[in-house]
Amino acid sequence: MVIPTQKECYTILNKYKVPIHIIRHSKTVSRVAIFIAKRANLMGEDIDLLLLEASCLLHDITKMQSLKTGEDHAKTGGKLVKSLGYPEVAAIIEEHIILKNPFRNGALTESEILNYSDKRVKHDKIVTLKQRFEDLKIRYGDRIGRSRDETIKRMLQLEKSSIRLEKRIFNILKISPDDLISLNEE
Structure with missing residues (x-):
């Protein structure tokens, strides 16, 4: 498995x-994800920190393009990163919006951690799931090719599965989701 270093990312x-604002967002997502992963590994999980970090840093690589085209940036980002020779990183990026298997049991995965961490970061600040989804509904309520009602319905489903994922993660970590707020940089 080939994983790009932080510098290569x-x-x-x-x-x-x-854009720099997306890079700052990705750095914060990475900080949250690595915190979760290190704690999870202490609790007996087996998260690959380098794979997770690269996936976090590159997860929004095609975000700006998707805002113009309406494409799914998880898919286009995964495709681009795979073409660069990082298929394992690409597979995780492809799940950063919607998990392929959202209600799984067993060991925690890098995909779950990136998916959750991204939903806890608004711009470059760590927020609650509730705050993040309120922001997403406002910013992306009118998506290309979808009615506002369709988008809000999809986001409510996504929020529900994110709450379930949060419970799964923090049952493993044995801490509160609110503890992540302390990771915000001044």
Whole structure:
């Protein structure tokens, strides 16, 4: 398995002209995810920290393009990262919006951690799931090709599965989801 280093991830982001605000968001998502993963590993999980970090840093690589085209940036980002020679990273990126198996049991995965961590970061600040979904409904309520009602319904389903994932993760970690707020940088 080939995983890009942190430095290589930033080189890739710069090569594809990812705006600084998206890079800051991705760095914060990575900080949350690595915190969760380290704690999970202490509790007996087996999360690959390097794989997770690369996936977090690159997860929104095609976000700006998707805002213009209406494409699913999880799919386009995964496709791009796979073409760069990182199929394992790509597979995780592809699940950062919607998990392929959202109600699984067993060991925690890198995909679940990225998926959840991304939903806890608004811009570059760590927020609650409730705050994040309120923001998403406002910002993305009118998506290309979808009615506002369709989008809100989809987001409510996504919020429900995210709450379930949060319970799964924090049952393993034995801490409160609110503890993540302390990771915000001044």
